[in-house]
Amino acid sequence: MYAIRTRSGTVYLKIKRNFGDMSGLQDDSDESERTFKKERAGGNYGAGTKEIQERNYVARKEAERKRRELFDDALSKFKQGDLESALIDFENILAMEPRNYVGDNFSRVTPIYKVTQYNIACCYSMLGQIDEGLRSLESCMLCGFDNYDQIRRDKNLAALRESPKFQPTMDKYDEPVINWGAVKATFSFFNRNKEE
Numbered sequence: 001m002y003a004i005r006t007r008s009g010t011v012y013l014k015i016k017r018n019f020g021d022m023s024g025l026q027d028d029s030d031e032s033e034r035t036f037k038k039e040r041a042g043g044n045y046g047a048g049t050k051e052i053q054e055r056n057y058v059a060r061k062e063a064e065r066k067r068r069e070l071f072d073d074a075l076s077k078f079k080q081g082d083l084e085s086a087l088i089d090f091e092n093i094l095a096m097e098p099r100n101y102v103g104d105n106f107s108r109v110t111p112i113y114k115v116t117q118y119n120i121a122c123c124y125s126m127l128g129q130i131d132e133g134l135r136s137l138e139s140c141m142l143c144g145f146d147n148y149d150q151i152r153r154d155k156n157l158a159a160l161r162e163s164p165k166f167q168p169t170m171d172k173y174d175e176p177v178i179n180w181g182a183v184k185a186t187f188s189f190f191n192r193n194k195e196e
Helices: 031-041 047-080 083-095 111-127 130-142 148-153 155-161 166-173 180-195
Strands: 002-005 011-014
Touching: 031 047, 047 083, 047 111, 083 111, 111 130, 111 155, 130 155, 130 166, 148 155, 148 166
Parallel strands: none
Antiparallel strands: 002 011
16 A cells, blocks of 8 residues: 555545565564664664765675766777777666656656666667667656757757657747747738638
């Protein structure tokens, strides 16, 4: 069972059927984690809590450093033209995204994630895989990449821009430069007046 507060303030409650499976209620943590949880639940802040927090902080910073190095390596491979291995590295960077991330601007993904999604779209475009490229480009914009001028001008995305699906995808996230519906309505209005 879980509850979610909606925007209007009401609580959405959903009961999930487990059919007698109680594994979700079992505590699978080791002894030090259980001690830490017990200590925190009691309001105490002891040496065990501090050690675990320091260990978690160091592990998080190390993972962030490795991820940044992998990103730099993938970018250099991309610039050298080794698109397949760059694409594999970019996909690995996405897999290294920290769970439950919340940024200072309340973003649910890291800035590296957004740029990596964009670079994956560039790789697919240059490899000629248009559908995968459009899917990656849409994922990139969905997670918050909003440099639409770069998307429209980047030479690496030239193959995607030639696709008929590109403009509808862009129109979902960015205001169209020309509102074709208004243009058609205007022409149909003036053409109707000429006929009468």
